[in-house]
Every structure is written in structure tokens, then in C-alpha cells.
Amino acid sequence: MSKVLVYGASQIVQIVSNGEKYLRGKDPKIKNLKILTKHQPEQNLCIVSENGIIKFIGLDTDPEFSKFTSFDQKIDAQNCSVIPGLVDCHTHPVWEGDRINEFKMKLEGAGYMEIHEAGGGIHFTVKHTKEASEDQLYQSLVQRLDNFSKFGTTFVECKSGYGLEWETEHKMLRVLTKAKREFKSLSISNTYLAHAVPKDKNSEELTQDIVENQIPKMRELIESNELQVDNIDVFCEKGVFDVQQTERILKKALDSIEGIQINFHSDELFPLNSVEMAVRLGSKAVSHLEEISDSEIDLMSKSETVGILLPTTAIIMQLKRPPARKMLNCGCIMALGSDFNPNAYCYAMPMIMNYACVDLRLSMNEALVAATLNSAFALGVEESRGSIEVGKCADLVIVDSQRWENIIYQIGAHSNLIKYVLVNGNIVHQRK
16 A cells, blocks of 8 residues: 655645536636645645545644554655646647648748648648557657656546548557556546548548448447547538538447547637537537637536637637637636647646636636646546545645746746646656
């Protein structure tokens, strides 16, 4: 039995303490996050975990604390604050073929679809990903996962999607499954993504292939335990998959694969009103939402479908910003993701939270909730992640500051601020 003590913190930011699954934008608990604070110098705020599960949170003067003795490891958090491990609920980390040249094109005004239609964008990465060996893809993925971990992410969603045909998608899903089973520095939720239309097919032909060929094969491999896939995603967008095609793919996966969750791209470049379909199908989440309508916001605010916002993408691609403030004020459940991919090369959720505050007008409390509890809910792991509560996994970020807000305020300083990252009670990163 492994017993770990984190002691001496100035603050422990639990987020919530009564098992709340998420916090809506209008919830007063966002303004009054559950934060334990040390008021006397002789006091010690402590977190105790056994076998990766939190067993105690509070002061060492609490009689309950005396039950815990002979720790296997003690972690000094003096003058530090402790926040939940960050949850990145939207990334594309399995690929080869970076697109540095396209960054220059974007700065000169080229749009996403313009690059896409010219054979660049996704197709450039698809070509290199197809040519890469499985081992090459795995090694680059592991390096990227390690970078996520260093910046405080303890749980990450990872998509396939740079294959466009089954052979390469299968290869990417094998890589993701291996990482989910073997990589210990963070935990992973795997997603099959129908991402784009190859040059030799139209969207209707690809939809038929996914429904009749790819999803049945994926189901067989999941049932035989060769693959682990948690979510189904479709790039629902003008010129890619329309709303009807997206629904066919999502419904096929729901009907075929036990326990799979819907979490798809919606309303990024054009207003397609796909949120109605998402809510109707019980989607865990929809991402992007730069072009979401007022009626969709109202519908989402009455549902448990999470709106995942991706600040770096809107900034880098110079898109209209998603109406974050309006969504929060209407009571939507909001989460944040990095959208790490060749277009938006950002690992660091602390920077995502800063951009959400500065560019989308979130408060720091709202940004932290969106990057922890609500992001965990978007991935269906809120029972074990997203807050510091007894019974949850000991996924913790120890910030070298008496004020937790510095992880957002000190933009770009996370390498200095993050003293320890713990996943399941184990130190996976320690500042040198």
C-alpha cells in the first residue's frame, strides 16, 4: 500500500467539496470556489492519498489526520498552493508532418478552408502520418504527452483523425491504446475522429465507408480488447461532414459500441446549428462554437452538453471569438481545451486559461473550473478527476505561490511556478 502526504500548503483549491459533477456559468459556487486556507503559521494543510486515492484533506490538527501514519512519501508544499490536475479535453497529438510554413500563410491572411482546398492543411499531415511507422508515431506521441504533463495536465483527451481511411486510423488508434495502457505520467481518453474527406472520395462516400466499414471494424477490435476507444468525434463543418452525415456517423457508433461517448466539432467556421442534434443525441460535449447561435446557446444552457472552447485556435486562425460571456451568463456548462495540433501547437493549459480570461473575458475562477471539473465532466470522468475531494484520484498540481491565481496571471511562467505534478498520487514531474 502506497501512502503519500502533501503537507504545508498555504491553499488547497478543491473547486467543490460535495461531489458536484459540474458548475454552470451562473452557479454562485464559481465565485466562491471551495478553497482551504492556512491562517496560522503553525498550521499545516495536508492531503493524504493511499494507492492513488485521496483519503484526507484538511489541517494536521484535525483528529481525523491522526489516523494516518508512516507515510511512504512526504511532499513539502510549504508556501505553495495546490490545485486539481488540469484536464485537457480536446487534443490532436498523434501525427507526423508539422506545418510551420502554413503559420506564415495564416499571418498573411490565408484562411483554413483556403489552405485545405489547396491541398495543404490536414492533407499535408495526413500524408506524413500515413508514411510514418507505428513506432515513430508512438515515440512522438509519448514526447508530446510528457510535455502536457510538465505543464500541469494530468488527464488528456487524444484524437485520431489524420488517417482518413481505416488502415491509418487503425494504426493511430493502436498507438493511442498502447499509450493509454502504458504511459503513466498522465491518463488518457481516446477518441476516434472522422476529420476530413480524402481527395479520392466525397463526403457521402466517406460517410458510407465509416458507417459500413470503419465503425464495425472498430467495434470488433474494441470487443476483442485490441483497441480502447472512449469517444466518437466528427468534424461537422461546411465542406466536410454536414449535420445529417455527422448524425449518421454518431448514431452508428452509439448503436454499435457499448459505452462510447459523443464529443464532436461544432459551429467552428460556419453556423450549421448542429447543437440541436448534439443535445438530442445526448452528446457529452461539442467543441469550438465560434459560430454558435443564440438559440443554440439557450438550448445548451438547458442541457448537460458541455461547450468546449479552444482559445488558441480562434486566435491563431483569426476567427470570430466564441461568445463565451453570453454562454456563461445563460448558464451553459463550459470547458477549455488546448486543441493541440499542427495548427495550434500549444501544450500548456495555464496559457489556455490565460487566453480564456484575456481574450474571451472569463474570470480566473471560471477558467479554472473550465479546465478542471467541467473538462472532466465533458469526458465522463468527473467521478474520479477534476476536483480535490476524498475518494477521487490524487491528481494534483503544486504551484510555487501562496496564491493559486498566479498559474493564470503569470503568463508563460508555468515552468517556474509548477513545483510538482502528481498523477494517482505519484510524482510525474518535479521542477529542477
